[in-house]
Amino acid sequence: MSINFNQAKSAIATEIMERLHLLAQHTEQDGMMTRTYLTPAHRGAAGQIAAWMRDAGMSVRRDAVGNVIGRYEGTNEKAPVLMTGSHFDTVRNGGIYDGLLGILLPISCIASWHQAGKRFPFPIEVVAFSEEEGVRFKAPMLGSRAIAGTFEQRVLKHTDDQGLTMLDAMKAADLDPSQIPAAAAARGSIAAFVEIHIEQGPVLLNEELPLGVVTAIAGATRYMLEFKGVAGHAGTVPMTMRHDAAMAAAEFALYVEQRCSRIPNLVGTIGQWNVPNGATNVIPGHVVLSLDVRAGDDAERLAATTDITAELERICVQRDVRSTMKKTYETSSAVCADWLQQGWHAALERIGCEVRSLPSGAGHDAMAIAAIAPIAMLFVRCGNGGISHNPLETMEMQDAALAADVFMDFVEHFDALSTSSKTE
Ligand code: GLV
Ligand code: MN
Numbered sequence: 001m002s003i004n005f006n007q008a009k010s011a012i013a014t015e016i017m018e019r020l021h022l023l024a025q026h027t028e029q030d031g032m033m034t035r036t037y038l039t040p041a042h043r044g045a046a047g048q049i050a051a052w053m054r055d056a057g058m059s060v061r062r063d064a065v066g067n068v069i070g071r072y073e074g075t076n077e078k079a080p081v082l083m084t085g086s087h088f089d090t091v092r093n094g095g096i097y098d099g100l101l102g103i104l105l106p107i108s109c110i111a112s113w114h115q116a117g118k119r120f121p122f123p124i125e126v127v128a129f130s131e132e133e134g135v136r137f138k139a140p141m142l143g144s145r146a147i148a149g150t151f152e153q154r155v156l157k158h159t160d161d162q163g164l165t166m167l168d169a170m171k172a173a174d175l176d177p178s179q180i181p182a183a184a185a186a187r188g189s190i191a192a193f194v195e196i197h198i199e200q201g202p203v204l205l206n207e208e209l210p211l212g213v214v215t216a217i218a219g220a221t222r223y224m225l226e227f228k229g230v231a232g233h234a235g236t237v238p239m240t241m242r243h244d245a246a247m248a249a250a251e252f253a254l255y256v257e258q259r260c261s262r263i264p265n266l267v268g269t270i271g272q273w274n275v276p277n278g279a280t281n282v283i284p285g286h287v288v289l290s291l292d293v294r295a296g297d298d299a300e301r302l303a304a305t306t307d308i309t310a311e312l313e314r315i316c317v318q319r320d321v322r323s324t325m326k327k328t329y330e331t332s333s334a335v336c337a338d339w340l341q342q343g344w345h346a347a348l349e350r351i352g353c354e355v356r357s358l359p360s361g362a363g364h365d366a367m368a369i370a371a372i373a374p375i376a377m378l379f380v381r382c383g384n385g386g387i388s389h390n391p392l393e394t395m396e397m398q399d400a401a402l403a404a405d406v407f408m409d410f411v412e413h414f415d416a417l418s419t420s421s422k423t424e
């Protein structure tokens with residue numbers, strides 16, 4: 001489709017793109033985009049984001065899980081807040097746009113309102129959520145769960161690869177875990193939460209559309225599995241006498257693939273495979289796997305995890321291998337509020353963009369915030385076939401400009417006080 005890019009806020013988009021690249025310098029691994037929870041790179045990024053929020057005319061606070069929250073005051077103190085934002089942690093060797101776009105775009109838009117002396121009859125808060133990916137402590141959405149009041153205290157005992165608990169990592173980062181409950185937003189205090197995010201898939205790219213409105217976010221269940229067989233000599237133990245933990249894991253993985261391929265929008269991923277102390281000449285006695293199952297339909301996801309659990313049992317009995325399967329995370333699918341989707345549609349139409357609605361297969365902070373507030377999301381097209389969680393992730397500046405235009409229009413037409421009477 002043809003868009004009039006003169007309407008776009010190109011100065012804002014230039015700033016967003018420059019800042020995305022500046023923040024990419026806060027990484028744990030040279031030449032890669034890796035920024036996991038509470039590492040020095042993560043803390044450096046938090047400081048930089050806070051500085052940009054202040055420059056944009058916001059007051060800034062940090063809560064007990066390390067969320068950085070910028071607040072742009074409105075003219076009506078009684079009005080509930082319009083909240084936006086996304087996460088500033090990344091996967092290992094990921095892209096520079098995932099999460100960050102949803103923080104930097106509203107900061108630049110607010111800076112432009114601030115320069116123009118414009119205030120709204122409601123406050124706007126931009127939340128840079130400290131943790132969404134679940135990489136370091138295998139517990140995702142720590143930041144948004146804290147604000148939603150659904151942070152689970154048990155995850156404080158999770159350890160990173162070095163054996164450090166999340167609790168100790170927080171203390172070392174000058175965070176006070178006893179204050180996490182106080183990070184929760186009061187019910188009714190958030191009029192709406194809207195998240196801007198790259199699509200992380202190919203739909204908009206293939207249809208040559210820059211932006212899309214999310215209808216719902218897929219639910220997910222995650223596990224860590226261990227297979228324990230018998231380590232043995234690779235040259236001497238006959239194939240029929242082995243209790244090979246890796247082969248049990250391989251049969252299990254193929255079942256996951258086959259079961260999840262049966263239904264559209266059901267996906268299963270084994271993203272981590274470890275053979276601790278493995279060696280070329282040793283039959284694997286121990287394997288550790290992660291499993292991530294997602295679907296837009298919660299019943300389909302739950303049916304799949306039931307079948308997968310039963311098949312694990314069958315495989316292990318047949319191969320005489322022991323296994324454990326520990327659920328580390330579960331979240332239901334989240335529906336985007338109809339009236340907020342309509343708000344995006346109206347903004348897209350006013351800016352001259354075609355309206356395209358699509359579901360999100362990826363998880364987002366919005367799904368945690370859905371526990372306490374109506375949510376909505378605006379997707380921005382990715383390049384490179386829509387690839388994400390990969391250094392090849394890209395986004396065009398023109399699309400960022402258009403997203404900024406649509407976001408500003410959406411906010412300028414937002415009525416925080418009438419939202420309490422809205423129904424889904
Ligand atoms: C987050 O990026 C997720 O969907 O896992
Ligand atoms: Mn991600």
Ligand code: MN
Nearest residue numbers: 087098099364
């Ligand atoms: Mn993300």
